Amino acid sequence: MTITATASANTNIALIKYWGKADESLAIPVTSSLSLTLGGTRTTTTVSFDGGTGGEDAVTINGATPGGTARERVVRFLDLVRSRAGMTIPASVTSSSTVPLAAGLASSAAGFAALAAGFAALAAAATRAAGMRLDERALSRLARRGSGSATRSIFGGLVLWNAGVDDETSYAEPVDCDLAPAMVVVVVSAERKTISSTQAMRHTMNTSPLYPAWAEASREDLRVALDAVRARDLPRLGEVVEGNALGMHAAMIASRPSVVYWLPETLDVLHTVRVMRDEGFPVWATIDAGPNVKVLTTGEDADQVAAVLRDRIPCATTSVRYPGGGVRVEEVTA
Numbered sequence: 001m002t003i004t005a006t007a008s009a010n011t012n013i014a015l016i017k018y019w020g021k022a023d024e025s026l027a028i029p030v031t032s033s034l035s036l037t038l039g040g041t042r043t044t045t046t047v048s049f050d051g052g053t054g055g056e057d058a059v060t061i062n063g064a065t066p067g068g069t070a071r072e073r074v075v076r077f078l079d080l081v082r083s084r085a086g087m088t089i090p091a092s093v094t095s096s097s098t099v100p101l102a103a104g105l106a107s108s109a110a111g112f113a114a115l116a117a118g119f120a121a122l123a124a125a126a127t128r129a130a131g132m133r134l135d136e137r138a139l140s141r142l143a144r145r146g147s148g149s150a151t152r153s154i155f156g157g158l159v160l161w162n163a164g165v166d167d168e169t170s171y172a173e174p175v176d177c178d179l180a181p182a183m184v185v186v187v188v189s190a191e192r193k194t195i196s197s198t199q200a201m202r203h204t205m206n207t208s209p210l211y212p213a214w215a216e217a218s219r220e221d222l223r224v225a226l227d228a229v230r231a232r233d234l235p236r237l238g239e240v241v242e243g244n245a246l247g248m249h250a251a252m253i254a255s256r257p258s259v260v261y262w263l264p265e266t267l268d269v270l271h272t273v274r275v276m277r278d279e280g281f282p283v284w285a286t287i288d289a290g291p292n293v294k295v296l297t298t299g300e301d302a303d304q305v306a307a308v309l310r311d312r313i314p315c316a317t318t319s320v321r322y323p324g325g326g327v328r329v330e331e332v333t334a
Contacts, residue, residue, distance in 0.1 A: 039324025052090030238284030
C-alpha cells in the first residue's frame with residue numbers, strides 16, 4: 001500500500017540568531033536561538049514513496065526540477081527518513097510556496113534547501129508517507145537534519161531552539177508569549193545570494209576573530225530576550241534582537257575575506273528604523289543572511305510602520321507579517 005501525505009509549514013524569522021554549527025553532520029548549533037513563525041508564508045509539500053521516476057527520487061519544487069545541491073539535500077533527507085522507516089523505495093516529492101520571491105521570505109526551486117518551511121513540511125509529509133507518526137519534538141529533531149532553522153518551523157508563534165549537545169537534546173519548543181508582535185518585511189533585493197548561508201556560516205566560524213565573542217554574547221542575549229518575553233517588555237526584547245543581528249553581521253564582515261550581504265539600501269533601512277524609533281515608533285531591525293531587513297514592532301502599529309517605511313524607502317517592497325501556526329498535516333491518503 002502506497003501512502004501519499006501532504007503537509008505545510010510557515011517560515012520563521014530568527015530573533016536571536018542561529019549562526020554556526022558545533023556538529024555539521026547532525027546540524028547541532030553552537031548556540032540556542034529564538035524565532036517567530038510568520039503567518040501566510042506556508043510551503044506545501046506532498047510525498048509518496050511510489051517508486052519515483054526511473055528508480056530515482058522525483059523532486060519538483062515550484063514547478064521546476066532542481067539539480068545540484070538543492071536536489072542532493074532533499075534526497076539526503078529522504079534517505080534519512082527511509083533508513084528510519086526501514087524502507088528503500090524512491091519517492092515522489094512535489095513542493096510549492098505561495099509566497100513570492102519579492103516578499104523576501106520564500107525561495108526558488110534552487111534555493112529550497114535553505115528555506116526552513118520547505119524542510120519542515122517535507123519532514124512532516126515524508127514521515128507520514130513512510131507510515132511513521134512522530135510527536136512534534138521528534139519531528140523538530142528530524143527537520144533539523146534537513147535545514148537547521150527548519151526545526152523551529154515545526155511550531156507556531158515564538159519558538160526556542162535548544163542547541164543541545166547531540167541529536168536527542170537539540171530540538172525546538174514553543175514559548176508562551178503575550179506580546180502580540182508583528183514583522184514588517186522590507187525587501188531591498190530579491191536577487192539570489194552570492195554565497196549561501198551554509199558557506200557563510202562555516203567561513204565566519206573559521207576565519208572571523210569576532211565570532212567567538214558573538215557566540216558568547218548570543219547566549220546572554222537569549223537569556224535577556226526570554227526574560228523580556230516573560231515580562232511582556234517589547235522594547236527590551238527589540239533592543240537585544242537588533243543588537244544580536246548586528247553583532248552577527250559584524251562577525252561576518254570581519255571574516256577573512258569578509259562576507260558582506262548588505263547593500264546601500266540595507267543601511268538606508270537601518271537608519272530609517274533608528275530615526276523612526278527616535279520619533280516614538282516601537283521598531284527594531286533584524287537581518288538574516290542577506291540584504292533585506294525585518295522590522296519587529298507591535299501588531300497594532302504594524303500597518304502604520306509599514307506605511308512610513310514605504311514612504312521613506314520607496315525603492316523597497318514592504319509587507320506586514322503576523323505570527324503564524326506551525327507545521328500542519330493537510331491530507332493523508334492510501
